[in-house]
């Protein structure tokens with residue numbers, strides 16, 4: 264059960280991600296249990312978790328923050344829009360694990376994509392409106408995990424789970440707003456070769472050239 268104590272507003276070192284982060288994950292967006300939007304009003308893009316324990320033993324179950332990119336070609340196709348050649352990098356908060364509130368028997372990786380950091384946060388208020396995009400099932404998703412937020416918990420109610428995820432969004436946002444983290448989204452001219460490489464990896468999909 265969630266401990267009854269206040270949450271830290273920012274997590275991870277100010278100087279930037281520390282070993283083992285950043286961690287790269289990618290995969291096609293698959294169907295989950297259909298609860299994210301319906302039960303919680305919080306859509307989560309699920310990606311396969313089959314070989315996660317083997318490939319990433321460092322990713323213990325819990326809540327993390329990071330940056331995502333969606334394959335723009337596939338996305339444009341799904342939405343009937345004109346094909347784009349560059350991927351947009353967006354802040355994200357995610358859960359890896361068994362969702363103790365729902366007692367899942369299989370592990371899942373579920374990513375909630377937030378609005379750009381330049382826009383006001385829709386979750387900074389008590390009655391939040393979680394970010395919603397047009398559906399993008401089947402689209403390739405690249406994710407760079409930059410830090411760990413907390414373990415997964417069981418909750419006394421659905422409302423308590425939603426409120427904690429709202430706080431996760433704010434913690435992720437405040438943590439990503441730091442210079443050493445924003446650099447993974449926007450080139451400020453001060454990024455190391457490694458950060459530049461990670462940002463390039465994020466925006467690279469088969470047949471799509473990376474921006475910058």
Ligand SMILES: Cc1cc2nc3c(=O)[nH]c(=O)nc-3n(C[C@H](O)[C@H](O)[C@H](O)COP(=O)(O)O)c2cc1C
Pocket residue numbers: 295296297298299300303307309326356357358361362363364365373374375414415416417424428431432
């Ligand atoms: C940031 C974030 C934190 C979460 N934390 C928890 C948690 O502590 N306990 C839990 O049972 N589920 C947690 N969840 C998972 C939700 O219960 C899950 O997104 C929901 O069951 C939707 O599942 P679905 O994609 O299979 O429909 C979290 C989800 C997100 C995006």
Ligand SMILES: Nc1ncnc2c1ncn2[C@@H]1O[C@H](COP(=O)(O)OP(=O)(O)O)[C@@H](O)[C@H]1O
Pocket residue numbers: 292293294295296297298299300301305306307308309374375376377394395396397398399400
């Ligand atoms: N902000 C968002 N973050 C993640 N997925 C989103 C977002 N907005 C819309 N979606 C879409 O909603 C779907 C997830 O909804 P959800 O209710 O969690 O269903 P599922 O149980 O199938 O994962 C994603 O696969 C994606 O297509």
Ligand SMILES: [Mg+2]
Pocket residue numbers: 295296297299306307308309373
């Ligand atoms: Mg989901």
